[in-house]
Amino acid sequence: MSKESLISKVQSVSQDLTDITLEMWRNPETALEEFKSSKLLSDYMKSQGFEIKSIPNNPTSFIAEFGSGKPILGILGEYDALPKLSQKVSAVREAADGKTLDDPGHGCGHNLLGCGGAGAAIAIKEAIEKGEVKGTIRFYGCAAEETLAGKGMMAREGVFDDCDACITWHPAFMNSLWGCSFLAMNSLKFRFKGLAAHAAAAPDAGRSALDAVELMDVGANYLREHVNEKVRIHYAITNGGGLPNTVPPDAEVWYYVRAPKRADVKATTARLIKIANGAAEMTETTMSYELLAGCYDVVSNHKIGDVMLENMRFVGGPGYDDADYAFAAELQKNLTPESKAATIKSYYAPEEIADMVLAEGVYDNNDYGQIMAGSTDVGDVSYICPTAQMIGATLPVGIGTHTWMATACTGSPIGVKSMIFMAKSLACTAYDLMTKPELLDAAKAEFKKSVGDFKYVSAWDEKE
């Protein structure tokens, strides 16, 4: 089976993939609520002949598997949406039909991400059936990327442990790779409990949970000077007591800790917990905390990345038409020169694309060794097996994800064409990895060199 046949197979299911991705787009579901989206995709994969496996403690994640034995190639897909990004396919800000601006929307294009990966897995399944590829193809339906919890929750269950490699893609404004790392991160809520009392009549009888939160924040702000300078600590008070005339018996503060390496996140989190305990001691309140999510930095596999670029060039491009260009140009008018330049810079994108409307070509990435100032739970998988991510020109140049403009694109023909292009490119990359043992061996050798003997432990299972 040639790569041309893989491309034709993806093309033959492209209408199905389009229907599913647009159905998800019209019914956006946020992290861990993706019941309809995951069912839509897992039902479709089942109808295509995949065995569907559920994952313990992960009701909106699933595995669709076909084939047997080694190698085992994983394709990662997501489908969660973002809060408050409801948007029509329109170049002006307006909520989707029947929705308000407070409703969720697919501002990161995970509707496309998930369906593109599924399309690639379907093409590889056909190659396995024809006896031209040996091994197992696995599509991972991954919940909750946006809260950086999903893949860590799945990894806790060991579902990636026997994978030889994992590949994925993400919407962006050019066709290239994410060869960079991302910031490792922990998301924690600290809850304090005190004693309510009338704030004027009997303040001496009260113990303020809000005092504890404020003292914790002071402590955390002093901590900043004494951590690795790349560590970022952000917080928001999510329960400040509510009433000034009652000593607040309950208060809560939500922290993110980020750093280029997981070890710094872990160490800083341990110190933050000490500060929280100190604040509780000072105020005679009690403290509990909950780790909502935690993810690793990303070890990007260059061997696989090189093959991804080759395959994107082989497939060609998304093939946008005049109507796509016209819509993209209208959307770009919402950008200020500063915001456009900042977004382009954050991707280490080549200067030549700065004046383009849609960057249809395939560009070498300039981001090996760089760190993108965000986080992704793909990092967890990247510490378990060789992993690489390509990016597709789903958006006009300069438009970032997590914006209403991105929601508009991910429900438009621009998004759909990008998804089909990525599905074909992923299928060809999976084919290379499964049919060229020397390539997979080289990817594994690079992984071993990067990760050494480190044994992955999920953020929830890390010991101090």
Ligand SMILES: [Zn+2]
């Ligand atoms: Zn995303």
